[in-house]
Amino acid sequence: MGYDLDFSVVLSGRYLEMLLSGLATTMLLFVSGWFLGLAIALVLTLIRATPFKPLQWLVAAYVEYHRNVPLLVQLFVWYFGMPQLLPLSVNRFLNQHNAELGFAVIAVSCFMAAYMSEDFRSGLRAVPKAQREAARAMGFSFLQTMRWILIPQAWRIALPALVNQTLHMFKGTSLAGIIGVVELTDVARQIEDNTFRVFEAFGVVTAIYLICTLTLMLGGAALSRRFQLRT
Amino acid sequence: MIEILQQHWLFLLVGDYPKGPLGGLAMTLLITITSMVLAFPCAVLVALCRTSGIRLFVWPSTAFVYLIRGTPLLMLVFWIFFAGPVILGFTLSAFATIVIAIVSFQTAYLSEVIRGGIEGLPKGQTEAARALGLGYFVTTWKVILPQALYNVIPGILNNLTAIFKESSLAYVISLHELTFAALQVMNFEMRRPFQVLVLLAAIYFCCCFALSQTASWLEVRVARKRERDSGLIQPNAQLAQA
Amino acid sequence: MIVFEKVSKRYRSFQALTEVSGHIRRGEVVVLCGPSGSGKSTLVRTVNRLEEISSGRLVVDGVDVSDRRVNINEFRRGIGFVAQQFNLFPHLTALQNVSIGLYRLLKMPLREAEALAMEHLSRVGLAARAHRYPADLSGGEKQRVAIVRALAMNPKIMLLDEPTSALDPEMVGEVLNLLRTLAKGNLTILCVTHELGFAREVGDTVWFMDGGRLLEVAPPDRFFSSPQHPRAREFVAALDHG
Numbered sequence: 108m109g110y111d112l113d114f115s116v117v118l119s120g121r122y123l124e125m126l127l128s129g130l131a132t133t134m135l136l137f138v139s140g141w142f143l144g145l146a147i148a149l150v151l152t153l154i155r156a157t158p159f160k161p162l163q164w165l166v167a168a169y170v171e172y173h174r175n176v177p178l179l180v181q182l183f184v185w186y187f188g189m190p191q192l193l194p195l196s197v198n199r200f201l202n203q204h205n206a207e208l209g210f211a212v213i214a215v216s217c218f219m220a221a222y223m224s225e226d227f228r229s230g231l232r233a234v235p236k237a238q239r240e241a242a243r244a245m246g247f248s249f250l251q252t253m254r255w256i257l258i259p260q261a262w263r264i265a266l267p268a269l270v271n272q273t274l275h276m277f278k279g280t281s282l283a284g285i286i287g288v289v290e291l292t293d294v295a296r297q298i299e300d301n302t303f304r305v306f307e308a309f310g311v312v313t314a315i316y317l318i319c320t321l322t323l324m325l326g327g328a329a330l331s332r333r334f335q336l337r338t
Numbered sequence: 339m340i341e342i343l344q345q346h347w348l349f350l351l352v353g354d355y356p357k358g359p360l361g362g363l364a365m366t367l368l369i370t371i372t373s374m375v376l377a378f379p380c381a382v383l384v385a386l387c388r389t390s391g392i393r394l395f396v397w398p399s400t401a402f403v404y405l406i407r408g409t410p411l412l413m414l415v416f417w418i419f420f421a422g423p424v425i426l427g428f429t430l431s432a433f434a435t436i437v438i439a440i441v442s443f444q445t446a447y448l449s450e451v452i453r454g455g456i457e458g459l460p461k462g463q464t465e466a467a468r469a470l471g472l473g474y475f476v477t478t479w480k481v482i483l484p485q486a487l488y489n490v491i492p493g494i495l496n497n498l499t500a501i502f503k504e505s506s507l508a509y510v511i512s513l514h515e516l517t518f519a520a521l522q523v524m525n526f527e528m529r530r531p532f533q534v535l536v537l538l539a540a541i542y543f544c545c546c547f548a549l550s551q552t553a554s555w556l557e558v559r560v561a562r563k564r565e566r567d568s569g570l571i572q573p574n575a576q577l578a579q580a
Numbered sequence: 581m582i583v584f585e586k587v588s589k590r591y592r593s594f595q596a597l598t599e600v601s602g603h604i605r606r607g608e609v610v611v612l613c614g615p616s617g618s619g620k621s622t623l624v625r626t627v628n629r630l631e632e633i634s635s636g637r638l639v640v641d642g643v644d645v646s647d648r649r650v651n652i653n654e655f656r657r658g659i660g661f662v663a664q665q666f667n668l669f670p671h672l673t674a675l676q677n678v679s680i681g682l683y684r685l686l687k688m689p690l691r692e693a694e695a696l697a698m699e700h701l702s703r704v705g706l707a708a709r710a711h712r713y714p715a716d717l718s719g720g721e722k723q724r725v726a727i728v729r730a731l732a733m734n735p736k737i738m739l740l741d742e743p744t745s746a747l748d749p750e751m752v753g754e755v756l757n758l759l760r761t762l763a764k765g766n767l768t769i770l771c772v773t774h775e776l777g778f779a780r781e782v783g784d785t786v787w788f789m790d791g792g793r794l795l796e797v798a799p800p801d802r803f804f805s806s807p808q809h810p811r812a813r814e815f816v817a818a819l820d821h822g
């Protein structure tokens with residue numbers, strides 16, 4: 108093939124710096140997206156538990172939008188679409204303060220929240236009705252039953268799905284590069300562009316992704332096993 | 339928004355076709371269907387390898403699934419787009435690139451679904467068939483696969499939905515599919531990008547929502563049929579006597 | 581202690597209980613029997629308002645159960661409930677299953693609650709199982725933990741709905757033994773069971789239900805040797821043959 112692999116170019120100097128800062132951005136997107144997503148998901152799950160129908164439909168619509176539209180398009184809606192609805196001053200502020208990253212964080216957390224809230228909901232529904240009844244018969248109030256009996260079981264049931272979703276979202280952060288966030292995948296492309304070292308640039312970045320994702324998969328499997336609800 | 343649709347519906351539907359290349363929603367559908375048709379047999383093969391119990395097959399197929407599941411699809415697209423020509427010695431079309439990427443990606447995911455179907459069958463099924471003197475291939479082909487695949491039809495449909503959404507990544511390699519078409523329209527309708535994007539989201543939504551609703555509807559039906567059948571399957575003695 | 585006055589219960593169009601009247605004295609052990617679907621579970625569950633009654637009056641320990649002003653959660657703490665399916669909390673160990681009520685509801689300090697729970701478990705021979713999860717207990721052990729969980733709250737009344745019918749035959753004995761000791765104390769007990777010997781031995785009174793009505797109330801000896809109501813006669817005859 109006549110292609111000499113040489114990782115030293117990619118793994119030193121300016122390119123190493125780019126890789127590290129790309130990794131940091133990816134991690135920032137992932138971690139902030141995850142926690143914001145969790146927060147939104149909890150609110151959504153709570154709303155769904157109320158008996159107020161129109162609110163429930165609103166949440167259902169939110170969830171279905173995020174599940175049935177490609178994440179890339181969701182990113183575009185935020186990044187290209189939102190500025191049109193915002194006043195000029197806000198836009199000016201955003202453009203000076205890394206709007207790409209901000210919109211990417213919002214898009215990723217909204218996306219994550221939709222799936223998470225769905226997992227929580229099915230986790231709650233998977234707890235047998237008899238459990239609620241046993242708790243109520245002992246004298247637990249509705250909220251106490253939720254807090255001490257149902258939620259502890261529901262999150263254990265939802266854990267494997269949540270791990271999967273976390274993995275999905277982590278890989279989803281790679282799309283942020285398309286709207287101009289300089290994250291890992293984008294860095295790989297830039298390095299490739301500058302050095303024409305296709306295999307080294309993509310190889311190193313793929314390896315970084317794999318280290319992260321395999322850690323997530325193995326850690327998630329261990330957690331799921333540790334907290335598995337056996338009946 | 340109606341106005342945008344009135345003006346650009348044909349472009350969003352088929353791109354420049356027939357005067358130019360096919361694009362728009364038609365292209366998205368073409369990518370989706372081609373990818374599914376190619377990924378399906380590959381996935382069955384990988385699933386059979388993983389459940390074969392033969393180390394020589396189990397190890398590579400398991401490694402493949404983990405590697406693919408651990409890599410972002412966009413990364414895969416870039417690998418094929420940039421490294422493909424270096425390895426092959428000729429350039430791949432954008433269509434071929436996205437299809438190869440999605441097929442590799444979905445082979446891994448779909449094989450997990452199918453493996454679940456195979457492992458979810460009652461153990462007695464294989465044993466009964468083997469007791470009748472059927473060999474591995476006949477057992478697999480006539481007894482295991484038909485049932486396993488039937489049971490995972492809803493799962494397969496969900497993967498089809500996933501492929502439909504994933505095909506939007508073809509945008510980054512400038513393949514003229516739905517997302518690409520919509521962004522061209524957006525550049526044309528400079529003052530209302532939001533409306534164009536909402537329209538784009540709505541098109542994806544309608545297609546995927548219909549697919550995923552069908553999947554959950556089928557899920558209920560398959561579950562019911564399984565319940566009905568489980569009464570019939572259990573007396574393995576019947577099969578063994580036959 | 582428990583007074584039913586023309587208690588009726590409807591589910592939409594279905595009449596599950598029809599004008600049940602009767603009373604249970606303090607310390608009395610009532611064995612409730614009748615064919616399946618006769619409304620036994622429904623009757624038991626009205627006592628702690630797991631089922632709301634549709635008409636009539638139900639007074640438990642001086643409290644009108646239907647009264648909206650009673651604090652239902654506090655009220656229920658005084659009534660132990662044990663169901664056929666144990667319904668232990670699977671995310672808690674046996675010890676935690678017993679102590680959680682003491683700790684979370686009666687607000688005992690954790691250490692004290694666990695010590696008391698441990699004492700209760702030891703009394704029924706489960707000290708060695710205290711730190712196991714329900715999934716690792718046998719059916720008989722689970723049901724004993726469930727009974728202890730109810731007892732630990734120091735209730736005045738115990739409701740038991742077929743506590744032995746989900747158990748393997750060899751485990752019925754251990755649970756019945758525990759129930760015997762319970763019956764000797766001064767608890768008021770309403771127990772649905774089909775265990776003839778047990779009913780004879782510890783029951784003060786047998787209540788026979790059919791079709792949602794309370795048809796016969798009699799001491800066990802008389803009920804099982806010479807039932808009065810024709811339906812009761814059929815029922816006892818079938819029990820003897822079974």
Ligand SMILES: Nc1ncnc2c1ncn2[C@@H]1O[C@H](COP(=O)(O)OP(=O)(O)O)[C@@H](O)[C@H]1O
Nearest residue numbers: 591594596614615616617618619620621622623
């Ligand atoms: N939630 C409900 N909705 C409608 N019918 C019910 C419900 N619960 C019980 N029933 C009906 O009430 C009748 C009495 O049930 P149950 O009290 O469980 O009987 P038993 O415990 O004597 O077997 C049954 O015919 C049952 O179908």
Ligand SMILES: [Mg+2]
Nearest residue numbers: 620621622741
């Ligand atoms: Mg019953």
